[in-house]
Amino acid sequence: MNWKIFGAISAAAVTAASLYLWILIFTDDFSVQYVAAYSSTQLPTLYKISAFWAGQQGSFLLWLLIHALAGLVLVFRKTPAPALAVYFALELLLIIFVLANSPFAPNPVEVSEGVGLNPLLQDFWMAIHPPVIFAGYALLAVPLSLSIGALFKSAASKSWLEPARKWTLVAWSLLGAGIFIGGYWAYKVLGWGGYWAWDPVENSSLVPWLLSAVLLHLINLAQKKSAVLPLAHIAAVFTYSLVIYGTFLTRSGILGDFSVHSFAGSDVGLTTALADALVLIGGLAIIFVKAKNFPTGRMYERYSEPAFVVLLGMLLLIFVAVIVWLGMSMPLFTLALENPAAVGEEFYVKSTAPIAAVLFALAVYSLAKFRMSLGGKIAHAGFVFGLAAVVISSSGETVTAELANGVETELAGHRIIYSGQIIEARQKFYVYSVDGQEVRALTKLRGNGEDAAREPAILKNISGDVYLAPHPPKNILAQEIILERGRFAMDGELGYTFDSAEISYDAENNPVRASAKIEVTDGVQTETIEPQIEVTADGGSSSAIEILGGRRRVRLTGISGDKLKARLEILPALAEISAVPVTTTVSTKPLIWLLWLSAAAICAGTLAAVKK
Amino acid sequence: MRKVFLAAMLAGFIVYAGMNLSESVTPYVSIAEATAATGSVQVKGLRDENFEPRQVDSEFIFNLRDEETGEILPVRFTGVKPDQFDEAYHIVAVGKYDAEEETFRAKKLLIKCPSKYEGQKPQ
Numbered sequence: 001m002n003w004k005i006f007g008a009i010s011a012a013a014v015t016a017a018s019l020y021l022w023i024l025i026f027t028d029d030f031s032v033q034y035v036a037a038y039s040s041t042q043l044p045t046l047y048k049i050s051a052f053w054a055g056q057q058g059s060f061l062l063w064l065l066i067h068a069l070a071g072l073v074l075v076f077r078k079t080p081a082p083a084l085a086v087y088f089a090l091e092l093l094l095i096i097f098v099l100a101n102s103p104f105a106p107n108p109v110e111v112s113e114g115v116g117l118n119p120l121l122q123d124f125w126m127a128i129h130p131p132v133i134f135a136g137y138a139l140l141a142v143p144l145s146l147s148i149g150a151l152f153k154s155a156a157s158k159s160w161l162e163p164a165r166k167w168t169l170v171a172w173s174l175l176g177a178g179i180f181i182g183g184y185w186a187y188k189v190l191g192w193g194g195y196w197a198w199d200p201v202e203n204s205s206l207v208p209w210l211l212s213a214v215l216l217h218l219i220n221l222a223q224k225k226s227a228v229l230p231l232a233h234i235a236a237v238f239t240y241s242l243v244i245y246g247t248f249l250t251r252s253g254i255l256g257d258f259s260v261h262s263f264a265g266s267d268v269g270l271t272t273a274l275a276d277a278l279v280l281i282g283g284l285a286i287i288f289v290k291a292k293n294f295p296t297g298r299m300y301e302r303y304s305e306p307a308f309v310v311l312l313g314m315l316l317l318i319f320v321a322v323i324v325w326l327g328m329s330m331p332l333f334t335l336a337l338e339n340p341a342a343v344g345e346e347f348y349v350k351s352t353a354p355i356a357a358v359l360f361a362l363a364v365y366s367l368a369k370f371r372m373s374l375g376g377k378i379a380h381a382g383f384v385f386g387l388a389a390v391v392i393s394s395s396g397e398t399v400t401a402e403l404a405n406g407v408e409t410e411l412a413g414h415r416i417i418y419s420g421q422i423i424e425a426r427q428k429f430y431v432y433s434v435d436g437q438e439v440r441a442l443t444k445l446r447g448n449g450e451d452a453a454r455e456p457a458i459l460k461n462i463s464g465d466v467y468l469a470p471h472p473p474k475n476i477l478a479q480e481i482i483l484e485r486g487r488f489a490m491d492g493e494l495g496y497t498f499d500s501a502e503i504s505y506d507a508e509n510n511p512v513r514a515s516a517k518i519e520v521t522d523g524v525q526t527e528t529i530e531p532q533i534e535v536t537a538d539g540g541s542s543s544a545i546e547i548l549g550g551r552r553r554v555r556l557t558g559i560s561g562d563k564l565k566a567r568l569e570i571l572p573a574l575a576e577i578s579a580v581p582v583t584t585t586v587s588t589k590p591l592i593w594l595l596w597l598s599a600a601a602i603c604a605g606t607l608a609a610v611k612k
Numbered sequence: 613m614r615k616v617f618l619a620a621m622l623a624g625f626i627v628y629a630g631m632n633l634s635e636s637v638t639p640y641v642s643i644a645e646a647t648a649a650t651g652s653v654q655v656k657g658l659r660d661e662n663f664e665p666r667q668v669d670s671e672f673i674f675n676l677r678d679e680e681t682g683e684i685l686p687v688r689f690t691g692v693k694p695d696q697f698d699e700a701y702h703i704v705a706v707g708k709y710d711a712e713e714e715t716f717r718a719k720k721l722l723i724k725c726p727s728k729y730e731g732q733k734p735q
Contacts, residue, residue, distance in 0.1 A: 315618075315621060319625050319629075322625075322629065323629055323632075326629065326633060327633075327636075330637060334637075334639075341637045341638060341639040341640055341654075342637075342638060342640070342654065343633065343636045343637055343638065344636055344638055344652065344706060344719070344720070345720075346636060347632060347633065347635075347636030347637075350632060350636070351628070351629060351632040351633075399670075400669070400670040400691070400692055401669075471667075471692040583667060583692055585692060
């Protein structure tokens with residue numbers, strides 16, 4: 001069998017399918033359900049690219065795409081045939097995932113506009129987070145394939161270790177980068193003040209990452225100590241089966257009540273569970289059958305030798321992984337009981353902290369005592385400083401207070417002034433001054449002017465961040481009036497006369513856009529305005545326009561089909577809204593930049609270690 | 613010696629993890645069970661429309677209504693009103709019941725909205 005041709009055909013076919021999905025997205029083909037659900041005509045190019053992986057079906061295709069492309073590299077790198085067989089068998093599982101949940105399913109209803117990407121996800125870091133994570137997941141199939149492929153030949157074979165080491169380093173770096181990017185995004189965008197919530201979706205990527213760190217160290221050690229070889233094989237099997245386990249747990253809908261990342265339940269549960277069982281049981285069975293042929297000997301002679309320290313560290317890392325795995329799986333374990341249960345954040349923090357402290361000491365000891373490549377040194381230093389930064393950055397203060405406009409308040413050791421709001425197109429900013437420096441908290445607005453995604457304001461300093469999360473009251477002082485054509489109506493102070501309306505239709509006779517001509521007067525001045533409303537899948541989109549020199553802002557929210565009635569939302573002037581106090585949570589994050597820097601060091605050091 | 617060491621580590625870990633786990637598991641209970649429980653629990657319910665939720669300094673106060681029995685549970689949450697609170701169809705409060713004050717002290721709220729991360733299905 002010619003693997004090169006096979007690999008090329010597989011990569012070409014999957015690439016073609018992926019390009020086709022992008023074409024569907026870029027041509028706004030809403031006859032495909034996935035495109036209608038995650039894209040829209042107005043989405044900027046970057047987010048049209050990332051709409052590809054915005055949902056469950058597309059992200060499986062992305063995973064498959066990366067797997068197939070890595071497969072192309074493998075076939076051209078003289079990878080042994082048994083390993084390639086395993087690798088493409090694993091690709092078949094991914095193909096089944098995609099087919100079971102196709103992104104190309106037709107849309108049962110006809111729509112002229114898509115829903116668009118969730119505004120929370122319209123962020124650069126969120127656009128690149130999934131491909132980085134999935135690249136990590138996909139590449140972890142390589143060490144597994146090399147491991148099982150080698151076992152088919154000979155249990156004593158060590159030639160698979162060097163390529164497996166390189167692939168695992170790249171996979172580990174990417175998966176780590178993906179996790180860190182997700183944490184950074186949560187910190188910068190979600191505004192709850194943290195970067196890691198121990199949510200099952202987060203944990204399900206952390207566990208394979210911890211396990212692949214174990215795999216990496218065991219591969220390294222097995223190159224020097226043959227007795228470690230069986231452990232490296234076992235680690236490869238567990239690592240990849242935990243990748244699929246995480247997919248199963250988060251995509252099956254089991255966690256519906258327990259995770260804030262509510263992935264709608266779907267029928268991928270059974271498929272992924274079976275695939276996971278296949279990988280785990282199949283992999284362990286092969287190791288078991290070959291067990292008697294494994295090299296024997298001692299893993300370490302003395303407790304002071306690097307091998308012992310590494311093995312001890314790996315055992316502790318496995319303990320951490322088991323704790324996280326137990327915690328995230330509790331809803332599944334207790335599903336059969338009448339009252340399913342989950343564990344709180346304290347469980348993870350309390351149980352992993354003492355183990356992390358020992359791991360910290362082991363890493364410091366290893367850095368000081370053992371020989372390590374430059375990349376290894378950078379990555380281990382990143383781990384040490386990163387752990388320290390986790391502790392230090394969480395030692396800050398958090399206070400919530402109602403802030404009146406223009407009043408200076410001393411909060412969490414900083415002078416904070418709230419100075420109102422600024423609205424620009426579909427963005428709104430809460431403006432603060434922290435110790436004399438201006439910072440703005442962005443709120444993305446929906447087409448109808450409601451808040452869609454509220455981000456915090458962050459003042460970055462060498463001593464750490466000051467983090468301000470506004471919690472404004474909803475729909476401040478808005479009132480709505482219904483205008484009848486030709487009749488005069490008042491909002492208490494100003495008068496409105498609805499003169500005429502226009503509605504434009506598309507070829508299928510669906511309304512696309514509507515506008516109204518309305519005369520506004522305060523008794524002295526009179527002004528004619530023409531507010532517009534665009535029909536979108538989520539209702540309609542119209543922005544507020546200022547009237548009578550900014551005395552009010554009005555927004556058209558509806559027009560009846562017979563053009564006899566118009567609905568107008570009347571909002572107070574910006575100055576008036578800005579005068580309303582805003583409850584704000586202020587927290588300090590000492591040295592948080594050290595955490596981001598350490599994360600970058602971990603990923604970069606790991607990549608640098610690929611070249612030995 | 614090696615085997616003893618490994619066995620001791622494993623046994624120690626199992627005891628350690630088991631103890632932490634049994635302390636931290638917060639069972640999913642009904643409002644009636646929550647008021648009777650002494651430990652940390654999770655209660656799921658609907659928002660009680662008859663009570664206007666309000667923020668008192670750093671506490672957010674609202675009422676949870678049992679979907680089946682209609683029972684009411686007053687909740688004090690340490691924090692501010694979560695963003696999607698008004699659109700929530702289910703609220704899960706995690707915390708302990710304070711029998712003296714007859715309120716549920718929530719440390720965490722999970723707001724279940726049908727369309728938070730998954731896009732709304734086009735009609």
